[in-house]
Amino acid sequence: MSQTKIILATLIVYIAVLIVVGLWASRRVNNETDFLLGGRKLGAWVAGLSYAASTSSAWILLGFTGFVFNYGLSALWMVLGIWGGYILMWAWCGPSIRSESKINQWITPTEVLCATMDKKSKKILASLAAFLISFCFIFYIAGQFDAAAVAFTSNFQLNNTYSLIVSAVIILIYCLLGGFWAASITDTIQAAMMMMSAIIVSVATVIEAGGLSRIFSTLDQMDPIFMDWTGGHEGFILLGLIMGAAGIGFGTFGQPHLLARLMAVKGERERKLGFLIAMIWVIIVYVGMSLLGLGARSLMLQPDSGEQIFYLLAEKLLPPVLAGIVIASILSAIMSTIDSLLLAASAAISHDLELSDYFKLDKLWISRFVMTCIVIAAILLAMMLPDSIFNRVLFAWSALGAAFGPIIIARVMNYEPSFGARLWSIITGFSVTVLFYTYGNISMDEVSSSVPRLLVYFSHLPGDPFERFIPFVLSLSIVLLWPILESNKYRNLTK
Secondary structure, eight states: OOHHHHHHHHHHHHHHHHHHHHHHHHTTOOSHHHHHHGGGOBOHHHHHHHHHHHTOTHIIIIIIHHHHHHHGGGGGHHHHHHHHHHHIIIIIIHHHHHHHHHHHTOOSHHHHHTTTOOHHHHHHHHHHHHHHHHHHHHHHHHHHHHHHHHHHHHHHOOOHHHHHHHHHHHHHHHHHHHHHHHHHHHHHHHHHHHHHHHHHHHHHHHHHTTOHHHHHHHHHHHOGGGGOTTTTOOHHHHHHHHHHHHGGGGGGGGOHHHHHHHHHBOOHHHHHHHHHHHHHHHHHHHHHHHHHHHHHHHTTOOOSSGGGHHHHHHHHHSOHHHHHHHHHHHHHHHHHHHHHHHHHHHHHHHTTTTHHHHHTOOHHHHHHHHHHHHHHHHHHHHHHSOOOHHHHHHHHHHHHHHHHHHHHHHHHTTOOOOHHHHHHHHHHHHHHHHHHHHHHTSOGGGOOSHHHHHHHHHHTSTTOHHHHTHHHHHHHHHHHHHHHHHHHHHHHHHO
């Protein structure tokens, strides 16, 4: 059997599993809480592994590996930030988010953001949050669709448009059927498949490259800077690199689909065990993908893009049957990661904006209709605005993290920001991220005046600290310093 047929057969089996899971989960969906939060009944294994899969998928297997391949050891500062985000989210934020959402019967992360606000203020914040979540997640989902389309195109000789539509329809079907339950179960399966693939391909790569010591010595001879943790930078540039790369961990606190996993955990025992399971997974997978990127560089591969490395090495180093299964598992992982994003975005629009009150329709059907619209928008974006998986995901991750993360942190610390603090924190964190992301896609040659040139310079610093770190710090500063700003404003008015 050819590798293409093996991939196709594996995919058919996996898709059949997805549909079966969707049908099974549909029997457990009786109301909006079941559809959007799984009835708050997630066990440790499902919570931990589905959380892990929701943070990764195409990004770690394709994008992160390509990042390490291109930049070497200096790219690994990012891993520390990601691991730190896991620890703080589960061990520090987790208990408060889980218990508070259960006591107050909150269904969406937006309700955590808007807690203690009056009805008018809550409506304004919820509307803003819904817009930002849907905007960012459409970019995020489009990046995942791109990855699926590339994989389908390279393995089955399908055109890009047809590949996008096929992958989107499959995902939409089981999400519409089973909602959060279907997404959580399929993400759990995905996490297991991702870890298996990461171990198999990374071990094969290390063996092919002659072992770890041979990899490191080869890379050091090829390019000493590649094996330098500083990336050849020093002073403030080095500090910016570390803050920008590790600062990706700040994005964890503002991701609705991750907050929803903690809200859905059944109890404290399940949360603690789920944390352990998620940490073991993230350590194994990131170590594996880091070694894969370094090993691929030592083998002197010359792919058109760093994001192709995983596929190239799987095809080159593994037996056809195993390579076919591994590649199919990645295709499956890409497809099923989108489900959590779809649920979070549809929840923000349908539930938080209270669309059922406007249209006088059943809440479940409103959620499903919104989900379908989001898929269509993401497909159109993927077709019209090509960009790398890595850039798409990091933009959405950083923007939401800077917008919502500081408020979540403040509330976990039992500090309730005022309406003004929350509003301007969200606006500042998001808009500053967009500003530096936009200028990061412009070259110095395209601008002439001094201010845009300065923004372009800052946006191109190693590690992107002005996109990932600075917006979060500014947003957090507004949350914490707002009482001082308000008191000064009051004193000035009374003079």
